[in-house]
Amino acid sequence: MTDTMTEFDSILEALHQAIEKTDAAAAIKTLQQADHDETAKLIDRLSAEDRQALFGLLTPEQGAEVLERVYYFQGADIIEELSAEVAAPFVAELDSDDRADLMNELDQADSEAILEELDEDLAHETRRFMAYPDGTAGAIMYSEFVSFQADMTVEEILNDIQTNRKKYIEFGVQYAYVLSQDKQLLGVLPVRNLLFASRSQQASEIMIPNPTTVHAYDTIEELEDIFEEHNYLGLPVINKDGCLIGIIDRESTTEALQEAATEDLLKFQGLMGKEELRSMPLKVRSGRRLSWLSINVVLNLISASVIAMHQDTLEAVIALAVFLPIISDMSGCSGNQAVAVSMRELSLELISPKEFRRVFFKESSVGLINGACLGLLIGGLAWLWKGNAVLGLVVGTALALNTTVAVCVGGLVPLALKACRQDPALASGPILTTVTDMCGFMLILGLASLCLPYLV
Structure with missing residues (x-):
């Protein structure tokens, strides 16, 4: 290194x-x-x-x-x-x-x-x-391709390649495309076919007719499905008239999918808009981060107000202060897993924003099981630490219930935001954090207040 x-x-x-x-x-x-x-x-x-x-x-x-x-x-x-x-x-x-x-x-x-x-x-x-919109074939296609007329002979094509070899080398030619007089795509011409054809044959005789094509507004997910199904290096993009307007290659499609996932992650972490670099001016970097953090300050005040309401309970059982961040963090992690699954399924169009009931039942089942397991674990540790079974019951129950809430909220919030035409990658995080913190603090402090005589 x-x-x-x-x-x-x-x-x-x-x-x-x-x-x-x-x-x-x-x-x-x-x-x-x-x-x-x-x-x-x-x-x-x-x-x-x-x-x-x-x-x-x-x-x-x-x-x-x-x-x-x-x-x-x-x-x-x-x-x-x-x-x-x-x-x-x-x-x-x-x-x-x-x-x-x-x-x-x-x-x-x-x-x-x-x-x-x-x-x-x-x-x-x-x-x-x-x-062309982001996430479509038009946004990642390129117009540098080699094409020939259908009536050109192999000899004419080879002469053209020799004449323009420097330009064609930069194109990274794998295929040539055969076009009609009005630029409509007729077929694909692999370089191998040119090498073994007779010089007098025409392009229309040695081309692969009726190639698989895509349109400029097809999504990158649709392109990826085609590349997964077939061993293509590239796909021709045609317009509504069947004219060749560009080429998509497999590598560009994969990169576009990775960039989209990275952008969603950056938004989810609050790094909105144009990507930040440390070479940017200090004022710009500071302003971008503060615009997001300022919102979180307001949201965190809501969670803090719950603690203020139960200040007497917290002062009486100081051990609860140790478990507040644990319950908040563990529930938040569970909720973020549900957010990630919902966002992935939305992006792949595996679910629609209207499928609230299905997502709720799926996530609540996971939340109840994971919440019970985590609750038993943290409750048992609290009991062993303080020797108080009631403290373990309060902490374990709070974590179990809050995990269930967090998973359901995490699964449903992206759907609700998508239905409202808002960006789920941008807003799901702070909403989930606020809900899990507020509910977690309310559950543990509320249960502790009810059981206060058995905790002090």
């Missing part, structure tokens, strides 16, 4: 020196020495001034290569630090899908300013790709 860190530090120092000396060749050489995954880390360690200086040294092609090796939100930070005139050439060199993703990360004013600087056709294509 130490050797790895030392190597990274030396690369970072070499990059700093290249930027200070405005040595473009040295900067490129240093970036090429880094592993593909380390580029994002290197860019993150540079100051805003150094990043601007670095991109001032790079050609559009070199800058685009760097942008493709960092995360989209890092690329957006870099582009926003540059003027539209300077940024546009870098953006123009990106692949169509990367370009649209990057532009969607920018503020609207910045993205429009850069689009105005692009070639008219390129700007039109980029706007079209940007318009």
